[in-house]
Amino acid sequence: MHDLADRLDRLCRLLGGGELARRAREYGVAEHLERVLGAVRDGTDPERVRADLEALDEGFARHGIDGLTTRTRAYPRLSGTVGHPVLRGWVCPATHRCSRFTQHDTGTPGGDAGPVCEALGTPLVWVEIEL
Template identity: 45%
Template sequence: MDEIAERLARLCAQAGDDGLRERAERYGVGEALTRLGQAARAGSRTAAVTADLDALDDAFARHGIDGLTVGPRGFEPLRGGRAHPVVTVWGCPAEASCSRLEPQERQRGSRTPPPACALTGTPLVPRKIRL
């Protein structure tokens, strides 16, 4: 199977409900998703299809959903390196915290308030995760 067909198959498995469409619209790639549906129906395997798949993956990854069409990815440190990347996320503020983590979107000049816990109404706190 070619790479585009594999990526479309992964996308197809994710598209069972309206959640994918809603997120694609919210993340600004709704038109790319529409074109991918048309390409799948037509059996198209052009560079434009690859570009739309890449755009979809990039948009979803920026919002914490990695590997939408390419599958899971892993981090491998450089040989001899001791550095570990650190990701900052919003986490549960409770002393005995739950496992909820939300990506922090970094937008220049934006002071977006943190999301809040739906149970307590308390704002989530920044947490650093060492990969």
């Protein structure tokens, strides 16, 4: 479990500009954010804060934003399954790659119909990453 202070640090850094609060309302977890902020002001029970941070992280993860207050997440294998999940998508073709990753669903792996790198004018590279 990540240290509570580290998680609150990450949350505080994301609060500027109001986007975090807007998305929390949009994702139905605004009450958890408000409780965490209230706890920071009032010094509420750390376990209650942890529970609200978990709920906040889960609410954002359901909308594709994982690890809101944690750095990384591990997904344990379901008993009875074999292998590892595979992340498939397109990445930058440059020697010094940018961080672009897309799961664009048109085209074929290695084909010319996939998404294109605008900087190089060449197709992105299809990758399959075993998690």
